[in-house]
Amino acid sequence: MKKNRYIRQTTLKGFGVEGQQKLAAAKVLVVGAGGLGVPVLSYLNAMGVGKIGVMDNDTVSIANLHRQVLYGQGDVGESKVIAALEKLKEQNNDSNIVVYNTFLEPKNALAIIADYDLVVDTSDNFPTRYLVNDACVILNKPFVYGALHGYEGQVSVFNYKGGPTYRCLFPNMPKEHEVPNCNEHGVLGIIPGIIGNLQALEAIKVIAGIGEVLSGRLLLFNGLDQSYQKINFKQQPENLEIVALQEYYEWHDPCAVIQTVTADKIQSLMTENAQIIDVRTAEEFENYHLSNAIHIPLDSLENSSGKINFSIPVYILCQSGKRSEIAVKQLREKHPESTLFSILGGLNQYLATCS
Amino acid sequence: MKVLLFGIAKDIVGSSQLQFSEVVPKTVLELKQLISKTYPKFGELSSLAVAVNSEYAKDDVPLNRNDEIAIIPPVSGG
Structure with missing residues (x-):
């Protein structure tokens, strides 16, 4: 000093x-x-x-x-x-x-x-x-x-x-x-x-x-x-009495920029035989599904993620694009290195415009 | 009853002060509801600190005609 x-x-x-x-x-x-x-x-x-x-x-x-x-x-x-x-x-x-x-x-x-x-x-x-x-x-x-x-x-x-x-x-x-x-x-x-x-x-x-x-x-x-x-x-x-920090404090999860593809890509994804995971319910799936989609309902995603190959891109599909976002968030937590996409607008969009 | 408004509450009401002389709310909650009736956007504020005569007051705190109340929303600027 x-x-x-x-x-x-x-x-x-x-x-x-x-x-x-x-x-x-x-x-x-x-x-x-x-x-x-x-x-x-x-x-x-x-x-x-x-x-x-x-x-x-x-x-x-x-x-x-x-x-x-x-x-x-x-x-x-x-x-x-x-x-x-x-x-x-x-x-x-x-x-x-x-x-x-x-x-x-x-x-x-x-x-x-x-x-x-x-x-x-x-x-x-x-x-x-x-x-x-x-x-x-x-x-x-x-x-x-x-x-x-x-x-x-x-x-x-x-x-x-x-x-x-x-x-x-x-x-x-x-x-x-x-x-x-x-x-x-x-x-x-x-x-x-x-x-x-x-x-x-x-x-x-x-x-x-x-x-x-x-x-x-x-x-x-x-x-x-x-x-x-x-x-x-x-x-x-x-x-x-706070003992641990919250996982995140942002209004939106800072990592929550969810990668998406538009529904008009579904056709080419199917041609490429890309990995498409359909997270809708069994009933919805039975009613209609894409020929090569793998069915894992959202509520059993955590236990059934063994069915997904995380070394290649994963395209998540649902009816409107909402559940697929949730699915991406869920999967990202356990598989942060994987490449996950939510299909925007889901099957609704695909059926309305592309099929 | 004098109500001093701060931050976004002041911006919503368009004045730093409100007076209640005829209808006097009985509790902090009633006061908030009363202000929300005239200023619906005020009712949308989810986080507010209220002080009655310079003491922090929860919703159930009773109010008197001569109380001075401060409505203090959180502010974030820096």
Whole structure:
């Protein structure tokens, strides 16, 4: 630690050398290097937090610059974490910055967060926020929450010393498109700056053990009238009972881009003698089926998947294309390497247009 | 009864505040239903935190004429 660098903090009553030492020993993960992440990163780094993890998988775009003031025009197109690393090292080369050029996902969340004392959720979407919450509950780590909507913002500290969590306020994720994000709704550049700085302040308070941490209280900020309101809320014990992450947090399974072929391909698939699996019921199959289709009803797919040759492409067929999608999802779990197609529109489409 | 609206709830209602003086809902749930009647899109919100006099309140919490209520949808922007 360079002499005098933090002298204005170490001379501050109530913070002092002790507070500074706590910052130097602290390990903080910042999830998201965007509008909220930038002020959090800038201040934690400037103030002397020892280890800072920066996580993002996005690149800097020109439309980010009005609020993500760490980045400049020359960074457009550059990875956010790489650009941030460069600026933060220039700002303070004492700190240990670890970059994660990835988004937080169920498969990496626990391993990464385990290395830190505190998480700052500066993400911009609900799936990540719920994932941060659940991972922090499982690992018993506090996290500083901040989020915004238009001219308003919310700040709180969750899971702090057994205190309430994000799910104690909002038990379940809202439906997709129910609440617009910044990209859809717009954002005034300064607002994430204010909310992010409030988050940075809470992070510093948690680390240094000063003041009253915003735990069990939700701060509501409105930039248009400069009003701050606080709502008290209590812990709901069931929200501390999370033992494992959900398999996925997206509204749609991120791997759920289901490969499809259109029903007009059925004729050529039959000519090629391709592997077509018909997942309709026995009755439907008896009623009508393609000459070379293999019949495995959807409800016995799991037990009968031995009938499928996964080393060649698998084309799944049903009446309308719905069950075949479900079948693809089911099979993909156990056979992730296989090539699975759902036939769009199913037999209905084929019979209506192609036969 | 003063109802403060935040986030998407404010956008739906088109104002940051609602007043109830004649018909006063008896519970948080009734208040939500009342707002939904006038603003059907409000009724579609599946996740809302409600605070009565700055204390988080579940649907069954009773309301009084002089209460100040805050309706706080989750926000995700960052």
